[in-house]
Amino acid sequence: MSTDTFSTYETAWCPGCGNFAILDCLKKALEQLGKKPSEVLLAAGIGQAAKTPQYLSANAFCGLHGRSLPAAVAAKIANESLTVIVNTGDGDSYGEGGNHFLHNIRRNVDITHFVHDNQIYGLTKGQASPTSIEGLVTGVQTDGNINEPLNPMLVAIACGAGFVARGFTGRKEQLISLMKQAIEYKGYALVDILQPCISFNKTNTFGWYNERVYELEESYNPQDKIAAMTRAMEFDEKIPLGVLYREEKCTYHQKNTVLKTGTPLLDQTTDPAVMNRLIASYI
Amino acid sequence: MYNLLIGGAAGQGIETTAAILERLLKRSGYFVFTVRDFMSRVRGGHNFSLLRFGTEPIHSHSNRLDGIIAMDDETILQHISQLKPDGFILCDSKLTTTDARAMKLDMDGMAKKLGNPRVAGSIAIGVILKLFGESQDGAEDVFRAFVKQPLIEINLKALQEGYQFVETRFEHRKGSYKDWMLISGSHAVALGAAAAGLRFYSAYPMSPSTAIMETIASFADDAGIVVEQAEDEIAAINMAIGASYAGARAMTGTSGGGFSLKVEALGLSGMAEIPLVVIDVQRPGPVTGLPTRTEQSDLKFVISASQGEFPRLVIALRNAEDAFYQTMRAFHLAEKYQIPVILLSDQYIGDATATVEPFDPVRVQVMPSGNAYTSEEEYLRYRYTEDGVSPRLIPGKSEHLVCIDSDEHDERGHITESAEVRTKMADKRMKKLEDLEQELLEPEFIGADDFDTLILGWGSTWGPITEAVGLLNQNGKKRYAALVFGDIYPLPQKLLREKAAVAKRLINVEQNATGQLAGLVREATGITCDGSILKYDGRQITAEEILERMQREEEK
Incomplete structure (x- = not known):
């Protein structure tokens, strides 16, 4: 299998940043799935993670902070033949874009959402993010973060997401596999990727994650929602990696009357007879 | 020309009664224009529709009434002073009015006897048809469009009851608008x-823009359109931009409050050069303001909304015909120049139903989404071109x-901080305005050339201003004319400069408190208005009011 289908470009990330591993895994996952650059749309908001589409040769939509999901799902609604992948950070996905996170789980459009979760704001140089742990001292949270961290895995399962997984940049082979499963999953797929920010998060370091992560055992049943919620609540002492929850669900495209015809929306046309009938209905 | 008011509390079926009656009158040949005045509540309060009809075109409402159809005492109380001396009141016998002009009829009792208290409105329709010498022909067809199948028969019976009750009082005039459409701006x-x-089409429900989303949803499945109710207005516009980028022609709509939320993404459409049509159906602000009423106070907001500088086009809708053709044109120009095009409507024009010649759906040619690319050169999304428009x-x-x-990005669409590229890209984007300005539509000129006073207006005041110019010139001396802008930003200046140069006096007529058009005209051309007729009470100005206030202006 060719490993050169996708090209990468010089990045503006800090040396040692976890984003390099994610970019590399994404490239491999897409190549292993046999995707062509022109059929892939990488969407992002704003942030260090959100620069990912700038560094891989595919179609790219680098939109607004927090707003990658609405643009990405609509692009998929417009053209279902695109493989739509959102790469963006914890602040973008769970903070600024929190409302879109909740409601796009409900929509269940067939897109993939990779959250580069470093539990800190990187681009703005080190303030608490929605997933920052309590007590984290930053330039703004000078007495330590007093807010409890959001648990994105638990929220996603509770909201009805059909594919909820967690990866870690220190386990690249597993991450590639999770990415491939998420891309192939029919519906909204979330992979929260633990990624150290070497410049601004001195607490949740590579070593901190490495001490806590473990891969879900083979006997684990990802279709058991209660078990998934129990595992999703693990974080402080040990952190499970893998597909926490998986359920086959009807997608937006399968439920929408216009889209389930199978003709991509952008190729549909309005029958002139329908237009004339509409006009006549006002006479 | 006749003018009827149908009023009552929310939930009493005022809207349906007006909708059926206006359709029946239009089908008999009349030109009909109906405005809706309702409160922001689902039950109770006081709502009314003003239904004006005649054999000549009518483009605005009037507050002088030939008849009041009152479903409650409040309606009579609030509107009796507007009733002409020879007018009539049609109401249920239980109402308390002692006015000699009242025709009291036990409509509630008759409706109950027929088996459904809700058909009282249809009894009233029957009375009105007979009063104006109309036949009941075609009523069944119209009821079918507004009433559920099992209820059609009882409504027709109710109509018949009302029809038998009175004698014809007004002369039936034959209009020629039977085959025209009766449609609201939205x-x-x-x-x-x-x-x-x-x-x-993606939107978040907000009065008075929701009718657009609901109407599109009503035919979306047949027309191959996806309507998505977004979780908020920010999602709505970002979805529309995402869909448009991916090749599906897209639009979002809202009122001023929702537009405020959409502002950042408006800039994304401008910066990323993704075609987008946004409609703002204005209502009085600031913030929640008067949710179900009308105003023209978002002009200065939408022409400058979003940080930074990018080209945009703003088109104000003047009437229902404009609403159809300018919406089509908005999509064409958004695609042609790869810019956001903002349509400015308002509650008045959005909810008013007007009689229009059947729309021609192919009159405005709309470019396909995206270009073909056959060049041997590498494809660059933001390639520098002579006219600033890159192949999409x-x-x-x-x-x-x-x-x-x-x-900020280079020609490839990749992030850059180069000072040189930044300047070239900003120039490329703004360059698109040069061609756009060449194809702006000049404002509509109303009146004759030998005028003294030139009225300036925009958007929905087109109807009242048109009628007012006629009234003002009734004495035979054609002293008044008007320019009413549709394309408003960038401001078309040719006709404005020409007419302003010969006008003795310039008066702007606007539904806002600060004279936003006058400000824009002054900024763009240095032309200053000598007086203003401004109204911002949430109710649309009438021709009579313009007439009266113009006389006061002249006494100053």
Whole structure:
């Protein structure tokens, strides 16, 4: 299998940043799935993670902070033949874009959402993010973060997401596999990727994650929602990696009357007879 | 010309009664114009529709009434002073009025006897048809459009009861508008969007813009359109931009409050050069303001909304016909120049139903989404071109990659901080205005050339101003004329400069408190208005009010 289908470009990330591993895994996952650059749309908001589409040769939509999901799902609604992948950070996905996170789980459009979760704001140089742990001292949270961290895995399962997984940049082979499963999953797929920010998060370091992560055992049943919620609540002492929850669900495209015809929306046309009938209905 | 008011509390069926009656009158040949005045509540309060009809075109409402159809005492109390001396009141016998002009009829009792208290409105329709010498022909067909099948028969019976009750009082005049459409501005926008090839409409419900979303949703399945109710207005506009980028013609709509939320993404459309049509159906602000009423106070907001500088086009809708054709044109120009086009409507024009010649869905040619690319050169989404417009490809439709970025970007669509590229890209974007300005539509000139006073207006005041110019010139001396802007930003200046140069006096008529058009005209041309007629009480100005206030202006 060719490993050169996708090209990468010089990045503006800090040396040692976890984003390099994610970019590399994404490239491999897409190549292993046999995707062509022109059929892939990488969407992002704003942030260090959100620069990912700038560094891989595919179609790219680098939109607004927090707003990658609405643009990405609509692009998929417009053209279902695109493989739509959102790469963006914890602040973008769970903070600024929190409302879109909740409601796009409900929509269940067939897109993939990779959250580069470093539990800190990187681009703005080190303030608490929605997933920052309590007590984290930053330039703004000078007495330590007093807010409890959001648990994105638990929220996603509770909201009805059909594919909820967690990866870690220190386990690249597993991450590639999770990415491939998420891309192939029919519906909204979330992979929260633990990624150290070497410049601004001195607490949740590579070593901190490495001490806590473990891969879900083979006997684990990802279709058991209660078990998934129990595992999703693990974080402080040990952190499970893998597909926490998986359920086959009807997608937006399968439920929408216009889209389930199978003709991509952008190729549909309005029958002139329908237009004339509409006009006549006002006479 | 006749003018009827149908009033009552929310939930009493005022809207349906007006909708059926106006359709029946239009089908008998009358030109009909109906405005809706309602409160922001689902039950109770005081709502009314003003239904004006005649054999000549009517473009605005009037507050002088030939008849009041009152479903409650409040309606009579509030409007009796507007009733002409020879007018009539039609009401249920239980109402308390002692006015000699009242025709009391036990409509509630008759409706109950027929088996459904809700058909009282249809009894009233029967009375009105007979009063005006109309036949009941075709009533069944109209009821079918507004009433559920099992209820059609009982409504027709109710109509018949009312019809028998009175003698014809007004002379039936034969109009020639039987085959014209009767449509509101918001419905016309929805049809215009469909005719332009709309594929995706996303919005969050907000009065008075929701009728557009509901109308598109009503035919979306047949027309191949996806309507998505977004979780908020920010999602709505970002979805529309995402869909448009991916090749589906897209639109979003809202009122001022929702537009405020959409502002950042408006800039994304401008910066990333993704075609977008946004409609703002204005209502009085600031913030929640008067949710179900009308105003023209978002002009200065939408022409400058979003940080930074980018080209945009703002088109104000003047009437239902404009609403259809200008919506189509908005899609064409958004695609042609790869810019956001903002349509400014308001509650008045959005909800008023007007009689219009049947729309021609192919009169306005709309460019397809995206260009073909046959060049041997590498495809660059933001290639520098002479006119500033770069070839737009649809991602996934070719081997070329389509990269867009909200950051300043190079020709490839990749982030850059180069001072040189920044300047060239900003110039490229603004360059598009040069051609756009060449194809702006000049304002409509109303009146004759030998005028002294020139009225300036925009958007929905077109109807009242048109009628007012006629009234003002009734004495035979053609002293008044008007320019009413549709395309408003960038401001078309040719006709304005020409007419302003010969006017002795310039008066702007606007539904806002600060004279926003006058300000824009002054900024763009240095032309200053000598007086203003401004109204911002949430109710649309009438021709009579313009007439009266113009006389006061002249006494100053």
